[in-house]
Amino acid sequence: MPNPYRRIALDGEAVVKEALRRLDQPARRAFLRRSLTLGGLSLLTGCAIVDEESVERALMKVSRLNDKVQAWLFDPTLLAPTYPESMITRPFPFNAYYKVDEVPEVDASEFRLEVGGLVADRHAWALEELRALPQTDQITRHICVEGWSAIGKWGGVNFGTFLRRVGADLSARYVGFQCADDYSTSIDMPTALHPQTLLALSFDGEPLPPRYGFPMKLRMPTKLGYKNPKHIEAIFVTNTYPGGYWEDQGYNWFGGS
Numbered sequence: 001m002p003n004p005y006r007r008i009a010l011d012g013e014a015v016v017k018e019a020l021r022r023l024d025q026p027a028r029r030a031f032l033r034r035s036l037t038l039g040g041l042s043l044l045t046g047c048a049i050v051d052e053e054s055v056e057r058a059l060m061k062v063s064r065l066n067d068k069v070q071a072w073l074f075d076p077t078l079l080a081p082t083y084p085e086s087m088i089t090r091p092f093p094f095n096a097y098y099k100v101d102e103v104p105e106v107d108a109s110e111f112r113l114e115v116g117g118l119v120a121d122r123h124a125w126a127l128e129e130l131r132a133l134p135q136t137d138q139i140t141r142h143i144c145v146e147g148w149s150a151i152g153k154w155g156g157v158n159f160g161t162f163l164r165r166v167g168a169d170l171s172a173r174y175v176g177f178q179c180a181d182d183y184s185t186s187i188d189m190p191t192a193l194h195p196q197t198l199l200a201l202s203f204d205g206e207p208l209p210p211r212y213g214f215p216m217k218l219r220m221p222t223k224l225g226y227k228n229p230k231h232i233e234a235i236f237v238t239n240t241y242p243g244g245y246w247e248d249q250g251y252n253w254f255g256g257s
Contacts, residue, residue: 076190080221083139088204089150092142094211095225096181097245103210104180104231111215117176117236120167127215131201133157133165138196140221142228145251154219155202160193168237176242177218180231185244187220187227191256196221199232223256 094100112124137155163170170193176186191197200219201208208214213230220228226246236242247253 076194078222080140080196083141083151085139085153087151088139088153090204092152092203092212093148093150095144096230097183098181100211105210106180106215106231108215111233113216113232114234115166115236116234117238118169118172119163119237121165127201130157130199130216134161135201136198137202138198138219138221140196140219142221142225144225153204154198154200154217155205156198156200156216156219158195159197159199159218160195162199163192163237172237173239174237174242176236176238176244177229177232178234178236179229180233183229183231183245184242185227185229185247186242186253187218187223188254191220191222194220194222220256226251227255 096103108127111127113126113130114124115122134157135155136158137153139151139153141149141151143149163175168175170189172189174186175189175192176184178184198219200213200217201215203209203212208216213232216232217230218228218232244251244253247255
């Protein structure tokens with residue numbers, strides 16, 4: 001039986017170059033400042049460019065336009081490349097907006113995943129309940145907005161399956177995340193339902209270590225690294241734009257392909 005999903009065969013360098021070509025990045029903000037004329041920004045955004053604040057508003061409008069284009073181009077059935085275990089990056093890099101010795105400590109016995117917003121079942125999930133759900137794993141490439149990439153093996157619960165389990169409104173626009181390290185982000189519903197979007201509970205065959213996001217992270221090989229939240233404490237479904245830690249500072253919101 002043919003695979004219903006089309007698979008792209010790209011090497012790591014090509015994946016990184018394509019991701020960096022298609023997405024807004026913090027570095028591109030500086031590039032836009034240097035290379036676009038003020039008249040050009042005015043034409044693109046309809047803003048009057050008269051000062052630093054106006055430039056910021058104009059760049060944000062360009063970024064939001066880019067979000068809409070990326071969402072329109074997104075194919076919810078297109079799979080990211082997967083790899084053999086021999087290609088796993090060991091050690092896998094630590095990456096966060098803080099140092100490794102500042103990783104939050106979460107008590108597994110006390111932990112409960114809060115679920116809210118447009119869902120039917122709002123009960124808080126213990127780790128044991130999440131681990132009792134059907135599990136799957138994937139070996140995919142993590143691509144960082146800073147320009148590096150690494151291949152890792154994540155295991156956990158298919159996120160679309162989880163959303164259906166809690167009775168989420170699958171017609172809602174956004175799924176948001178709050179984390180133990182005060183991080184936050186949000187994604188579109190088609191990405192949440194993508195077959196490779198994973199509520200990851202393990203890494204490389206072991207319980208997810210604190211440095212990689214214990215007790216759980218959202219693993220999305222279709223998104224850049226900053227869209228993959230770690231140390232998740234709460235998930236909510238909403239039609240109100242939730243933003244996110246980096247997105248509110250000017251990073252591209254869609255953040256993927």
